[in-house]
Amino acid sequence: MTRAQDLFPTRLERKLGMFERLDPVVHTPEEQRSEGPLSAEKLKEFEDKGFLSFESFFTKEEMEKFIQELRDYEYDEDLKLSEGTILEPGKEEIRSIFGIHEISERFDRLTRDPRLVEMVQQILGSEAYIHQSRINYKPGFKGKGFDWHSDFETWHSEDGMPRMRSVSCSIVMTDNNEFNGPLMLIPGSQNYFVPCTGRTPTDNYKESLKSQTVGVPDAGSLRALMDENGIEAPKGPAGSLIMFECNTLHGSNINMSCWPRSNLFFVYNSVHNTLEEPYCGNKPRPEFLANRKNWDPLKPL
DSSP: OOOOOOSSOOSBSSOOOOEEOSSOSSOSOGGGTTSSSSOHHHHHHHHHHSEEEETTSSOHHHHHHHHHHHHHHHTOHHHHTSTTEEEOTTSSSEEEEEOHHHHOHHHHHHHTOHHHHHHHHHHHTSOEEEEEEEEEEEOTTTOOOEEEEOHHHHIIIIIOOOSSOEEEEEEESSOBOTTSOOOEEOTTGGGEEOOOBSOOOTTTHHHHTTSOOTTOOOHHHHHHHHHHHOOBOOOBSTTOEEEEETTOOEEEOOOOSSSOEEEEEEEEEETTSOOOSOTTSSOOOOTTTSOOSOOOOOOOO
């Protein structure tokens, strides 16, 4: 497996300033953008903000079996011992379950739902495959936060994703409100790549998935982007959907409420953007974090 020229240098000892992205946000050519479920207005919103939110995208009835399956996982002791299951630091509560579409046939079918796949294809301008899937849990009173970060910065550095041509679909599994640590995003941040400082330790994922310290943007860059466009935290009942561009800066607070918060994430990557050698120089991360074995395009069910 080869590694192309690094167009997005990061994880260096010296600090580099942020710079404008090199890739389009919406990859479908202008003359073909009407060929999909997203309106011209929605595509422009995604282009400007780096994300879209849809309240109650899936019905409550559609979500019931998924939610019950998630509850069952919380008490599955064998699953807690899996390498793809990340526990909260120093606790037994689940923080994340990776590779959820490979664990569950029901979630695998959901990755192929035409309502998702057709929007993804319209944004990426190509067919796509699943780069990563996961469930993020935040139990009431105990759920920790996720530091500000760009997914692309990590996927580029640690997984070898060459360009910004992937999108995440976050499906709300339990009601997200202002008190239980909803996903927060910085509108417009997708337009700038923010290099991070510090070399990537070997097997960095073992610590970063619990508490990220490497690959976190500097405060000055974050302040500049927040001052320009603020912060948004889309909220909604189970079944709501947030789609965000791979370079959009996002994070979330701890859950100080009694209400748990669980979100499902499917990461769709263009079939023209498959992984190369990690740009940080380390060995590739495990398969549950970065799919290297099956880049066949998803076919909507």
